Amino acid sequence: MKEISYYPGCSLHGTAREYDDSIRGVLKILDIRLQELEDWTCCGASSAHCTDEELAIELAARNLAIAEKSDHELLVPCVACYSRFKAVEKEVREHSKKVYFPYQGNVPIRYALDFFCDEAILEQVKKKRVKPLSGLKVVCYYGCLTVRPPKVTGIREYENPQHMDRLMKLLGAESIPWSYKTDCCGASLMITRTDIVRKLSDRLLSTAKEAEADCLVTGCPMCQANLDTRQEELEKETGKKYDLPILYFTELMGLALGHPDARKWFRRHVTDPIKILSAKGLM
Amino acid sequence: MMDLNVQVNPKENSFLSEVIQASGEKIQNCFQCQKCSAGCPVAYAMDILPNQMLRHLQYGHREKVLSSKTIWICASCYACSVRCPNNIDVAKIMDTLRNLALRSGAEPGEKDIPTFHSVFLDTIKSKGRIHELSLLIQLKLKTKDFFKDAGLGWKMFRRGKIKLLPSRYRGGKEIQEIFNEFEKGTRR
Numbered sequence: 001m002k003e004i005s006y007y008p009g010c011s012l013h014g015t016a017r018e019y020d021d022s023i024r025g026v027l028k029i030l031d032i033r034l035q036e037l038e039d040w041t042c043c044g045a046s047s048a049h050c051t052d053e054e055l056a057i058e059l060a061a062r063n064l065a066i067a068e069k070s071d072h073e074l075l076v077p078c079v080a081c082y083s084r085f086k087a088v089e090k091e092v093r094e095h096s097k098k099v100y101f102p103y104q105g106n107v108p109i110r111y112a113l114d115f116f117c118d119e120a121i122l123e124q125v126k127k128k129r130v131k132p133l134s135g136l137k138v139v140c141y142y143g144c145l146t147v148r149p150p151k152v153t154g155i156r157e158y159e160n161p162q163h164m165d166r167l168m169k170l171l172g173a174e175s176i177p178w179s180y181k182t183d184c185c186g187a188s189l190m191i192t193r194t195d196i197v198r199k200l201s202d203r204l205l206s207t208a209k210e211a212e213a214d215c216l217v218t219g220c221p222m223c224q225a226n227l228d229t230r231q232e233e234l235e236k237e238t239g240k241k242y243d244l245p246i247l248y249f250t251e252l253m254g255l256a257l258g259h260p261d262a263r264k265w266f267r268r269h270v271t272d273p274i275k276i277l278s279a280k281g282l283m
Numbered sequence: 284m285m286d287l288n289v290q291v292n293p294k295e296n297s298f299l300s301e302v303i304q305a306s307g308e309k310i311q312n313c314f315q316c317q318k319c320s321a322g323c324p325v326a327y328a329m330d331i332l333p334n335q336m337l338r339h340l341q342y343g344h345r346e347k348v349l350s351s352k353t354i355w356i357c358a359s360c361y362a363c364s365v366r367c368p369n370n371i372d373v374a375k376i377m378d379t380l381r382n383l384a385l386r387s388g389a390e391p392g393e394k395d396i397p398t399f400h401s402v403f404l405d406t407i408k409s410k411g412r413i414h415e416l417s418l419l420i421q422l423k424l425k426t427k428d429f430f431k432d433a434g435l436g437w438k439m440f441r442r443g444k445i446k447l448l449p450s451r452y453r454g455g456k457e458i459q460e461i462f463n464e465f466e467k468g469t470r471r
Contacts, residue, residue: 010413015444039454041411046359047403050381055465059407062457100461148361149372158365184324184360191422191432192395193356196328229435268442270435 003033004110005067007085009078009221010042016078016221018265022250023077023112025259030124034075037066043081046188058100060088064109065101077112077250079220080187083145085109086152111153113146113219113249117163122170130258132172135280138252139178139213140164141204143223147182158182164249168217171256176211180204185226197226202234205242214276215245217252224248229270245273255282296343306379312369313337319363319373329353330392333363333373340376349384353377355393398425408462411455416445 004027012020027034044059064085067074076082091097092105115121147158155161159182165175185204186197204227208216218224228246235241246269255262255277263283266273277283291311293300303310319333320326330352331339339348348354354377363373384391391397402421406413419436423429439445 010415013412013450014415014446015439017444039452041454041458042407042413044407045403045413047400048407049359049378050397050400051385051404052465053378053382055404055461058461058465059458062454062461144358144360144362149364149374182362184358184362186325187358187360188399189325189356189358189396191419192399193328193393194432196325196356196358200324229439233435268444270438270442 001031001033003035003072004115005070005072005074005107006034006036007040007043007063007067007074007076007081008036009076009081010045011078011221011225015225016248018251018268019077019221019224019248021261022248022254022259022265023075025261025265026116026250026253026257029128029254029257029259030121035070035072037063037074040066043084045080045084049084049087056084057088057091057097060084061092061099061103062101064088064107065099065103067107068103073108073110073115075110075112075115077219077221079111079143079145080222082109082111083152090152111146111219113142113164113167116250116253117167122167125167125170125253125257129171129256131256131282133168133252133256133280133282134172136173136252136277136282137176137212137214138168138173138217139176139208139211140168140181140249141208141216141218141223141227142181143218143220144182144184144187146219164217164219167249168252171252173252176213178208178211178213180207185223187222187226190222190226194230198230198234198237201227201230202238202240205231205234205244206240208244209240209242213244214280215247215273217247217249219249231271243271245269245271245276247273291341296341298343298345298348299340302340302376302379302383305383306372306376308371308373308376309369310337310340310371310376313341313371314369316368318366318368322362322366324360324362325356325358328356333357337371337373337376346389348380349387350389350392352392354380354384355391355396395426398422404462408459409455410449411452411458412450414446414449416447417449 044056048056147155150158168175186200231242317334357377361374406418
């Protein structure tokens, strides 16, 4: 049985619980054992690097040092944490940055979407798929930090990434071409400049609706929260009707792999996905 | 129109050389193609556009830059950085400028955003991890905006997305040590 280390990050213990639950569920079906890092702490997220870059490096490095005690890959589902970890890895590896915690830059840091798009995993998914997501039209929303900057992420197709689209097709869904897949949602401005987040969210939601998507798929807790939770207040402001479920890609993986808890994950969403999934005969 | 005939010499411009050194970016190479601003999703809310920001840096306009809204509005999406034909990581420069602005003690151009970051870091310092409810309560005490998003908070609580208590673990003490050293200046 393959084993990997796991850094859930703060969101997955809170507002993104369904992401955490669905990752654990999918990995169980794929026979991969998850070891949550003991005593992990916050990576510093968007606030530390805005305040003090040196502090940001230490906050992230502490967790990487814990991960480096084992020789497993480190699975990171939150793209903000992932981006911080990769930035610190680059500092240590390429600029010989000395950090306080014993971290040498040797942990393979894997963002969850990249990890699940590995050939070996896709092969397993293909074999174990019991409920193809036939008839479900999705737009794949990568957002910013899953692909940018490429010197940190190593993604080649950073203007028009395709890996999530390929994964969705493998699950049996129809992935619709959409020009907004790497546009920003406003990220951590969600609480302070909600007006900006609303404007950017409106553009993403409206264009996804124009593309006739049944749902939008993401792998970022901040994008998910921004797009899922504010649809009702946006509808009042713009007079439009969105009603567009915002799903984590791992939730759709779990559904296609026949995980019994999928309904529980979907119940945590503010914009209900169960309605459309039932109408498509998928639940 | 901005003056395009400025001579950019970091040696004669202490603020420019400070930002070049801290960010590691070759700001003097910007030739004002404006691709950064064209692709910036939040440019409409900025008081200085990203390309103008680089010009101000070349001129050495320290106060103008550090007291701008722009450095706080930037959402760090890196669209500018990947499209710059001169390979200038504009988003990284914004980080450097935010760091410098906070250290300068100048009044920030945006109020709530730096307050959010400081409350966020306080939460990490005291708890080691972000507990969303504690973060929001602290933020509301500082911004005095008690009713904003209250309805949304309740909706999320009902769906089990907001935990009442922080999780228990032991790493918090090490985090406090890091913060203490940074505050004393012994780690810089």
